[in-house]
Amino acid sequence: MKLRRYRLHQWRATVKTLQMAETLRPRHSLLVRATHWLITIAFLALLVTGLEIVVSHPRFYWGETGSVNTPPLFKIPVPSSRKMVPTGYGYVLPDENGWSRYLHFQSAWVLVLTGLLYAGVGFFNGHFRRNLLPTLYEVSPKRLAISIAQHLRFERPGAEEAWSYNVLQRLAYLVVIFVLSPMIIWTGLAMSPSFVSAFPAAVNILGGQQSARTLHFFLTGAVVLFLLVHVFMVFLAGFRNRMRAMITGRADPVERV
């Protein structure tokens, strides 16, 4: 009896120490915070300049080639910055492609280099394994269904999530980091005539240069969808707390279990 009480006391002490350690540990490491915001800035610049470039030819094709002389796969119903493109609008937007292209590629460099640093360190220090990889238990159909239901009801996340990610969140982040980002970089490079002269398979696998352009556009759409949901969830979970955690690293200790 005495021994049991002693053990219970020991266990409580250990838990308390762990809790204290966690309060001292930042919610997000400095590297995660810095790369998160650098990539945010780079992505927004890529998005704005990318849309600006699209406006000079808001038509999409499949295969190797396409121009106003060939039927498009689809068109975006916006005015164009080139008068040779028939859009149905009676006016032509100003040409902003010069700086848009310069900024697009400069931002792409920021995104790629920051992403490589994040991914490299993340593999090395166990960030992905510890914080993003869901457990087998979490990805069981039953647990997934519960999590999906919670999301569909727009339930405010529980206090435990201030210090962790739920399973859908983990899966969404992993898809963005390891599927969408590499694909968007790949399809971007596949549009470069010089890059594909050295690595022709990069564009041939995709079915052609215009296919790469169309895929680049859809992948951007997927990332924008993620961004909208991500920002919505930050508001749902508590904008101030989540922003503070991603800027200063501190999370509200009151929220701790």
Added chain:
Amino acid sequence: MNTLTRRKLIRTGLAATAGATGFVVATKLAERYGLIPPDSGGIYGPGETLTYAAQRVWTRHSLAREFSPSQISTRPFANEVDALGNEFQHLQQAGFADWRLAVEGMVAHPASFSLAELRSFPRRSHITMIQCEEGWSYIAEWTGVQLSHILGLVGALPEVRYVVYRSIQPDWWESIDMADALHPQTLVTYGMNGAELPVPFGGPLRMRVPRQLGYKSVKYITRLTVTDNVKQFGKGLGSASPEGGYAWYAGI
């Protein structure tokens, strides 16, 4: 937790010194190996320099993709050009018999070639894609003489670094480095899809640089200037494109 320890200070100092030294060494090496583009200044200079340097490291000798005759676009698109002036129209009325391509600058034997002379040189063709920075593209067979052949004929000096080329259209000029100028697929083009190069596509004479976007393939070329320093032309940014806000290197 965030106390500044001596160890931390030393570590940060060493890292900063190493970083700064690395940057200086990288810049020196890049300059030495010609990895700095003429438009490397300004706020977009870093991205432009990284792109050009990376492409020159990985793609110096690579060949643009070539296609089969069945892939030639049946309806190629000729982008708009400024109204062609009197000089062009006079030459056109005479069947371009008096069209000449002057080659000057750092060459042993400056020369001027007629279209007939250019056609008598070894003929090369390739079926390649032309891609506009706007997003559209088409595939055509291009026929002409390799720029490297012309540079050999006039005896370009060993220290040259760029070839500047001009259109008969005022203020339309570009330049490429020697990796592209001596590239086997860079052609001074006078034929397209088995016929004479049509005027809307740049006829009678167009520079074709298939590893770069369409705006480097200048139409109606009349003059080549071989040089070791492209800063002395125009505003010193390499070509008319950066003067209009577009990147000098368009291999992206």
